[in-house]
Amino acid sequence: MTETAEGGKRMTILRAAEKVFAQDGYHGTTMRRIAAEADVKLSLVVYHFTSKLGLFVAIFEHRQYVNEQRLAQLHAIADLQADDAVEQIVRAFVDPVLALHHDPDDAWFAKLVLREAGDPSNQDRPVLKVLFDPMAREFIDALREALPGKPDGFYQWGYLFSVGALTQSASEDRVANLTDKTYLEQKHDLLRSYIIAALRHG
Template sequence: MTDSTNPVRGTRKPNRGRAGQILRAAEKIFAQKGFDGATMREVADAAGVGLSLVVYHFTTKDGLYRSIFEARQYVNDERLTRLETITDTAAPDALDRLIAAFVDPVLAMHTEPENVSFARLVLREAADPSSQQRSVIKDLFDPMARAFITKLDAVLPGRPAGFHEWAYLFSVGALTLSAFDDRIDNLSDHDISGRKHEFLRRYITAALRHQPAGS
């Protein structure tokens, strides 16, 4: 059984070699400028390679962009694996484990500087109205989302129509915004950034439990 009290550690890193070098540079550039604002030449310069090598590996900007998310798909795979371990949906800790499966693999990335750019890129993509044209969210995130919604329905049955779908999207909002820690220092006189994981889990769990069955 997965321990729901600790975030996932030791997640697999993106591909190494020149292609991996380009992907890591691309994550940072796209996270800073978004899909429309970034160029393949900027990525090549950031990676310290020629533009022709970027084109050789990824062909187009769309191909490069999608490859970033495909290389990081192990995060969603880990979330799905953890969801599958929740077999007793009536157990007292079922909701806690469900939220842990959803949150922990993502928050584990926030502790490593080389991974934070991807977490911020996900927020950009999720909030970009033109993201539907690229189908990254639909193809690579929605299968996990549907699995989460199905399991949430089993853990919290009898909720109004649409509750589980909106609960997922609201939870996504809280999770993706947590990739930006800088502003918390402007809002508090105390060093509380280290408690993000604890507070985020409690916040999402409490929100989901608040809606009574049948209301």
């Protein structure tokens, strides 16, 4: 197998794993199920990723560019004490993630993040702690500068509540259950407005 073909197979496995993990969760997923979704032999999955945990972490490492984009936008804010600083922080936080929602293949990763963030066993895996929490601390520090004087704990919980709102936006299934529309056109603006209002007035 050429290096290019090998890289293509690896990417096929990663994409298949995103979908299966997003659908079935970490504990409900097997390497055999991922191999079937990717239409490759189980031995090839093991060859590339060794273990289920290794494959799971590799998905998030491959998608780390999303968090890098978020931090790049955060660092580009010229004045964290400007009147619209909170709006700029929220856009840096949500927009690179919302961009995933436009492609059905990328949307599986957004749904996987939702699943992992809500899994009580996520502290057993080096994903949130290693790949998300360093970024989270930078956003928390930015909120502290943009919204000084809030009570102790506000910035940490405010960030996590914002994560909850953002991750819930990964799927339109629930809103479709509640109405006959998904309101896709309004979703992004409503999400930004909701998080901004919560941070400003919380």
